[in-house]
Amino acid sequence: MAFREMVDAWSGGMRRLAASHVRSTASADEVVQDAWLAVIENLAGFEGRSSLKHWVYRIVANTAKRRAARESRVVPIGDLTGETGATVDPSRFRRTTEPFPGHWRDLPSPWPTPEEAIDATEVRRVVTEALQMLPPRQAAAVTLRDIEGYESDAAAELLGITVANQRVLLHRGRSAVRAALEEYLGTDVTNDHPQDSGPT
Amino acid sequence: MTTTLTEDPDRDLDAQKRLSRRLLPLTAAVALQGFLLWVPVEKLFMTEIGFDAASIGLMAAAYAAVTPMIEIPSGVLADRWSRRGVLLIAAVALALTALIGGLSYNVPTYIACSLVLAVWFAMYSGTIDAIVYDTVLEEIGASEQFEKRIGRVRAVESASLVAGALAGGVLAELTSTRLTYFLSVPFGVLAVFALLRFREPQLHKDQEGVSLRAHVATTYRAMIRTKRLVPIILLAVLAALVLSTIFEFGPLWLVAAGAAPGLYGPYWAALMATLGLGGLLAGRIALHRIGPLAVVAVVAVAAAISLTIDNLGVAIAAQIVLALLFLIASIRATQLLHDAVPSSIRTGVASGVGAIGWILFVPFAFVLGLVSREQGVHVAAWMIVGVTVAASAALAIVGRAQPPGIPIAEDLTSRLLRDVRRCLMERRHDVEPLDCNETVELVSEFLDGELGPHVELEFVNHVRGCLGCSRYLEQMRLTVAELRDLPADERLPDATRARLVAAFSRSIQS
Numbered sequence: 001m002a003f004r005e006m007v008d009a010w011s012g013g014m015r016r017l018a019a020s021h022v023r024s025t026a027s028a029d030e031v032v033q034d035a036w037l038a039v040i041e042n043l044a045g046f047e048g049r050s051s052l053k054h055w056v057y058r059i060v061a062n063t064a065k066r067r068a069a070r071e072s073r074v075v076p077i078g079d080l081t082g083e084t085g086a087t088v089d090p091s092r093f094r095r096t097t098e099p100f101p102g103h104w105r106d107l108p109s110p111w112p113t114p115e116e117a118i119d120a121t122e123v124r125r126v127v128t129e130a131l132q133m134l135p136p137r138q139a140a141a142v143t144l145r146d147i148e149g150y151e152s153d154a155a156a157e158l159l160g161i162t163v164a165n166q167r168v169l170l171h172r173g174r175s176a177v178r179a180a181l182e183e184y185l186g187t188d189v190t191n192d193h194p195q196d197s198g199p200t
Numbered sequence: 201m202t203t204t205l206t207e208d209p210d211r212d213l214d215a216q217k218r219l220s221r222r223l224l225p226l227t228a229a230v231a232l233q234g235f236l237l238w239v240p241v242e243k244l245f246m247t248e249i250g251f252d253a254a255s256i257g258l259m260a261a262a263y264a265a266v267t268p269m270i271e272i273p274s275g276v277l278a279d280r281w282s283r284r285g286v287l288l289i290a291a292v293a294l295a296l297t298a299l300i301g302g303l304s305y306n307v308p309t310y311i312a313c314s315l316v317l318a319v320w321f322a323m324y325s326g327t328i329d330a331i332v333y334d335t336v337l338e339e340i341g342a343s344e345q346f347e348k349r350i351g352r353v354r355a356v357e358s359a360s361l362v363a364g365a366l367a368g369g370v371l372a373e374l375t376s377t378r379l380t381y382f383l384s385v386p387f388g389v390l391a392v393f394a395l396l397r398f399r400e401p402q403l404h405k406d407q408e409g410v411s412l413r414a415h416v417a418t419t420y421r422a423m424i425r426t427k428r429l430v431p432i433i434l435l436a437v438l439a440a441l442v443l444s445t446i447f448e449f450g451p452l453w454l455v456a457a458g459a460a461p462g463l464y465g466p467y468w469a470a471l472m473a474t475l476g477l478g479g480l481l482a483g484r485i486a487l488h489r490i491g492p493l494a495v496v497a498v499v500a501v502a503a504a505i506s507l508t509i510d511n512l513g514v515a516i517a518a519q520i521v522l523a524l525l526f527l528i529a530s531i532r533a534t535q536l537l538h539d540a541v542p543s544s545i546r547t548g549v550a551s552g553v554g555a556i557g558w559i560l561f562v563p564f565a566f567v568l569g570l571v572s573r574e575q576g577v578h579v580a581a582w583m584i585v586g587v588t589v590a591a592s593a594a595l596a597i598v599g600r601a602q603p604p605g606i607p608i609a610e611d612l613t614s615r616l617l618r619d620v621r622r623c624l625m626e627r628r629h630d631v632e633p634l635d636c637n638e639t640v641e642l643v644s645e646f647l648d649g650e651l652g653p654h655v656e657l658e659f660v661n662h663v664r665g666c667l668g669c670s671r672y673l674e675q676m677r678l679t680v681a682e683l684r685d686l687p688a689d690e691r692l693p694d695a696t697r698a699r700l701v702a703a704f705s706r707s708i709q710s
Contacts, residue, residue, distance in 0.1 A: 003704045029696065036700045040707045086637065088672075093637040102635025104668035111675060127682045146683035152648055171644035178679040 007036065010053065013143045014060045016131075020140030020159055021064035023071055028136075031067055035060040054154070057144075061158040087175035111185040123181070130180035131173075138173035145170050219339040222399060223332065223349065227356050229287070229394035230328060232387045233294055234360030237368035237380040238301060240468030241461055243451035245301075245377035246310060253452060253577070255307055257569010260448040261562045263314045268555030270322035283331045284400040290323035291395060295388025302381030325554075328353065334401035358476030362469040369465015377461065429537070431597040433553050436533035438591035440557035441564060442526040445584055447471070449568060450519045452577050457512040470520050478527030487532050487595070497592035500525045504588035507581035522588070529595050536598065634662045639669045643676045 011032055018031035038059050046055055094101050131139055137159070144155040145166075156166035238245070246256060278286045293316050300313040332350050368380045450471065454464060485492050499521060506518035537553065564583070571580040634642070639662050645651050646659055663669045 004701050007700055033696050033700065037703055040700075040704050043707070086641070088637065088640045090637065093635075102637045104636050104666075107668040108671045108675060110671060111678065123682060124686065127679075127686060131683070131686075142683060146680050147686055149684070152650075167644055167648065167650070171641070174644060174676060174679055174683075175640075177683065178675055181679055181682070182675065 010056060011036075013148055014057065016136070016139045016143040017057060017060050017158060018064040019136035021061070021068045023068075027067060027071065028064075031060065031064045034067075035063045038063060053148070057148075057158055061160065065160060087172050088179075108182060111181070123184070126180055126184045127177060130177040133180075134173050134176055138169045138176070141166055141169035142173035142177065146174070215339060219336065219349070222335060222339060223353070225394045225397040226328075226331065226335075227353055229291065229391040229398070230353055230357045231360040232391035232394060233291060233324070234357045235364040235367075235384070235387045236294075236298075236361070237364055237371055237384045238298060238377075240365040240368045240451075240464040241372040241377045241380055242301075243455055244372070244461060244464060245381075247455055248377060249305055249310060250307055251310070253572035253580075254569045254574075256449070256452065257565050257567070257572065259307075259311050259314050260444075260565035260569065262311055263318050263448075264444065264558045264561040264565055266315050266318040267322050268558040270319055271325070271554055271558075274322045274327070278327050278330065282400060283327050283334075284395060284398060286323050286327050287331070288392060288395050290320045290327070291388055291391040293317070293320040293323065294391070295385050298381045298384035298388060302378055302385070331401065338401040355476060358472060361472035361475065365467075365469035365472055366465045369462050369468070372464065373460065373462035431594060432533055432536045433556070435591065435594035435598050436530060436537060436553045437557045437560060438587060438594050439526045439530035439533060440554070441561055441587050442522060442584070442591055443530065444557070444561050445564070445568065445587070446519050446523050446526075448565060449572070449577070449580075450523075452572060453507070453512065453515040453519070456577050457510075457515075459512060467516055470516070471523055474520055474524040474527060478524050478531065481524070481528055485528060487528070493596060496525055496529070497595060500588050500592050501585065504581070504585040507584055508578050510578050522584075526591065529591065532595075533598070634658050636662075636666060636669050639663065639666070640672050643673055646673075647677070647680070 014032045014035060015025075015028050018035070019025060019028040022028055022031060035056070039056055042059075046052065050058075092105055094103050094105050096102075131142065134142065140159055141155060144150040144158060145152065150158070152163050152166055152170075155170075156163040159166055159169070161169075243251075243256065246259075251259070274286055297313055297317040297320060300316060301310065304310040304313055329350060332353060336349050371380050371383065451464065451467070454467060459467075485496070487493055487496065503518040503521040503525070506514050507522075509515070564587070568580050568583050571583065639659060642651060642655070642659055646656065651659055663673055
């Protein structure tokens with residue numbers, strides 16, 4: 001892979017990882033740039049003990065942490081303020097005063113199967129947008145685990161948090177992306193009884 | 201230690217054998233209760249003791265009126281008290297039916313007999329499925345064997361019904377119709393003893409207790425307010441109506457043609473065989489495709505119209521075709537219905553739909569009986585044509601609906617099997633059952649395999665029985681898959697990119 005292509009393909013993920021440590025997207029962009037420069041500088045030192053990408057990601061994580069410290073935005077390990085509460089809208093479940101508390105009020109509507117010709121590019125756009133809307137740390141967790149395919153301990157290390165907290169972020173991120181997909185796929189496109197919807 | 205044990209194939213084999221041994225008395229009880237010598241010649245016997253078509257209709261209506269009144273409480277009784285207990289009541293009722301029937305010399309006593317039979321039916325139907333499901337889960341630790349096991353039980357039942365029908369026909373021909381009743385009594389009594397040897401699974405006792413009123417209220421709300429359930433319920437009800445009509449009134453065509461008692465046996469055996477055959481065919485006919493759907497509808501209506509023709513052979517063939525097609529239709533309706541409602545009210549909705557079917561059958565049976573007496577069965581058959589057309593229309597409306605199914609990948613199931621078994625072996629169960637809102641929060645931990653075996657068991661148990669959560673799990677897996685497929689193509693600003701490429705070139709040159 002040519003260097004140019006590598007920069008294009010990896011920078012998105014690197015930026016999301018960086019953004020999980022630093023304050024602004026501008027800072028994140030600078031972290032990515034600094035990280036690439038560090039990569040270029042240290043390329044000779046790359047020993048091939050891990051994949052090149054993982055090595056690059058570690059450089060991003062370290063660069064971002066240093067910068068965060070300089071911005072005095074030290075994220076206490078395990079602090080997940082704003083990361084609590086239900087990942088699915090509680091109003092979708094029956095309240096404690098109702099029969100069958102905690103059960104679905106209305107089931108999640110089924111999604112069309114791939115055979116039912118869903119617009120793949122459109123789905124991709126929805127997922128990409130949802131990913132961009134995520135809080136930085138959730139976006140980073142989702143990027144590392146689901147897009148890059150990292151195991152939970154490696155992802156946790158790059159994010160500088162515990163494995164458990166990493167999973168909390170991941171789950172919240174995934175839930176939000178699922179919710180976005182549900183909004184797109186679950187209602188109008190197709191439901192399981194097309195004749196019900198009629199000419200509305 | 202536990203791991204090596206559970207992964208040992210011999211141990212799987214042991215579990216299989218243990219399950220078979222455990223289900224043996226239950227299967228025997230099913231076989232004994234299927235061996236009903238009197239059923240094929242019932243209508244013949246009834247005409248012998250003074251019934252005419254109208255009073256047969258009246259009796260069928262009485263039967264239909266009582267069944268739903270017992271059916272719903274029987275479901276509650278099975279869940280709250282004991283399923284084996286409910287089956288024991290059923291077996292006793294069956295023996296009593298044969299006894300009272302054999303002692304009947306007039307219409308009122310025989311109507312009493314049919315009401316006791318209604319108790320058997322209400323107690324028996326559905327309970328077997330639930331008890332087999334729980335036994336499989338308790339012995340194997342997963343429900344994947346359920347279809348195979350219930351299939352075997354149904355096959356035994358169907359064989360027994362066929363054998364009983366054939367033997368009953370021969371017996372009536374050789375001796376009398378009355379004797380078929382008395383000789384059926386011991387089979388019901390033996391079924392009681394077989395059931396007493398059956399060890400009842402205890403799984404359903406863990407389930408949350410909900411007040412009866414709340415349960416019924418939720419059930420009816422789901423039935424009435426869920427718009428897309430309406431055509432499915434309609435199909436279930438109309439298919440049940442056609443089936444009840446065939447089973448209750450079908451033999452009248454033989455009575456009208458003055459058929460010999462010996463013919464009733466093979467006739468009834470063939471009808472009973474459709475029960476087994478319909479179950480086998482149900483999964484194989486693609487009723488969501490327009491072609492098979494149209495064929496089924498056209499054949500059904502044609503068969504119903506054939507019943508208006510005064511030809512016994514044609515009528516028998518038409519009845520068998522109708523029974524087969526509407527059994528398949530009703531299995532499809534049941535499946536769609538089960539998939540469309542949450543597990544907590546699934547039995548309730550099914551009972552409710554059954555009740556509507558019976559309630560509808562009351563006036564229908566009454567009128568059909570009257571018309572049969574006044575105008576003959578071949579005129580009354582036009583009523584069956586009407587219902588068949590309506591049921592075919594419902595089938596078409598439900599039409600292309602795909603059963604969503606419960607999508608849990610095989611790999612997960614096999615991975616879980618070990619944990620689930622371990623939990624069951626320990627007989628320790630300190631984890632509370634999960635609600636849906638708790639389950640959805642555990643999905644990522646589950647996908648990472650980080651739930652402990654006990655929570656994982658609860659998770660899987662819940663997801664398997666809950667359409668909402670199984671959809672949620674599947675959608676989260678799809679979400680992960682979509683994320684994985686995302687092209688990593690978010691470029692840096694052009695200026696930054698150019699600077700980096702330049703820096704890289706310099707580093708190589710230096």
